[in-house]
Amino acid sequence: MAFLFVTPTWPTALWQAAMAKAAPELEVRTWPDGLGRVEDIEYAAAWLPPPNVLKGLPNLKVIYSLGAGVDAILKDPTLPENIPIVRVNDDDLTKRMTEYVVLHVLLHHRQQRRIDANQKLRIWDNFATHAASALSVGIMGLGVMGRDSALRLRDLGFRVAGWARSRKAIEDIECFAGASEFDAFLARTDILVSLLPATADTDGIINRTTIRKLSRRGPFGAPIIINAGRGRQQVASDILTCLDDGDLLAATLDVFETEPLPADDPLWTHPRVTVTPHIAADSDPEVICAYVAAQIERHKAGLPLLNLVDRARGY
Ligand code: NDP
Ligand code: OXD
Numbered sequence: 001m002a003f004l005f006v007t008p009t010w011p012t013a014l015w016q017a018a019m020a021k022a023a024p025e026l027e028v029r030t031w032p033d034g035l036g037r038v039e040d041i042e043y044a045a046a047w048l049p050p051p052n053v054l055k056g057l058p059n060l061k062v063i064y065s066l067g068a069g070v071d072a073i074l075k076d077p078t079l080p081e082n083i084p085i086v087r088v089n090d091d092d093l094t095k096r097m098t099e100y101v102v103l104h105v106l107l108h109h110r111q112q113r114r115i116d117a118n119q120k121l122r123i124w125d126n127f128a129t130h131a132a133s134a135l136s137v138g139i140m141g142l143g144v145m146g147r148d149s150a151l152r153l154r155d156l157g158f159r160v161a162g163w164a165r166s167r168k169a170i171e172d173i174e175c176f177a178g179a180s181e182f183d184a185f186l187a188r189t190d191i192l193v194s195l196l197p198a199t200a201d202t203d204g205i206i207n208r209t210t211i212r213k214l215s216r217r218g219p220f221g222a223p224i225i226i227n228a229g230r231g232r233q234q235v236a237s238d239i240l241t242c243l244d245d246g247d248l249l250a251a252t253l254d255v256f257e258t259e260p261l262p263a264d265d266p267l268w269t270h271p272r273v274t275v276t277p278h279i280a281a282d283s284d285p286e287v288i289c290a291y292v293a294a295q296i297e298r299h300k301a302g303l304p305l306l307n308l309v310d311r312a313r314g315y
Contacts, residue, residue, distance in 0.1 A: 132157035138189030190218030197315035
């Protein structure tokens, strides 16, 4: 029985070493050079697998996504049917995302960019600040990541709402559900955070129409967006237009349609855009391999797989 990494864009040696540490008894192979006899491979972990690689494993039992998002795996047009896909749901990844979301909400709330610019010019501008409770934060996606970020922001005093496909009940968080409640959710939101998966339904969801429906009643008079979900969710040209038209005050973007973000992309230089390099919640090889190893042990013991992906839903 062997385990295969299919991670053409990642430092495979690092992941192989982490897996060897997490599961010393497992024969860990890597694609393409260390593939070996394909019949031996029962488990594979992947990120952006090239077509036909997973399909070429006749005895594959489980596919592990090395991230919380699974779009990188589902985009394989030859993905073998009926093989379960398990995604990452680990506290380490979740806490990293929560740090990112809280950091960037606070960065806008406390106007840190303005303070940075003032310091460069030695300007002592002790402008009036406001309480967290003056701001409504709306989180799109109330799953593992969205829920934790919502709770921490709530604890800091922000007025927090969340939007998901299905109805949630979370103490002191206003929960909206489905397309019919999207506009009401936007109308009460000063800072919009996306922690949605990339699916056909969420593609392009952060567009001009969405942005124009956001609240303007907050202390800044215009909304702010933070996208740490996936780049496909944002229409970059609409974001730039809205920034320049005054429909949007600022944006923090961690994810992009094309990654790395091309050097000539105008998002890099817009004074009110903060670009981060898809680093909101980084997958730590040792943590993720320990998670995958534990999941393999469960499977070998005949226990049900956890955090299974619903291929029809796309997440
Ligand atoms: P989950 O699957 O736990 O949560 C997804 C949430 O999105 C659920 O609440 C789901 O609703 C909601 N959702 C999905 N489709 C829709 C829709 N059409 N309308 C409304 N709500 C919808 O995922 P995670 O929280 O673990 O991760 C979320 C995403 O974060 C990942 O898919 C990935 O894209 C991104 N991510 C980004 C990282 C980064 O570094 N930038 C790192 C890790 C993840 P419901 O609960 O009703 O199903
Ligand atoms: C993930 C990511 O999905 O890192 O985990 O983007």
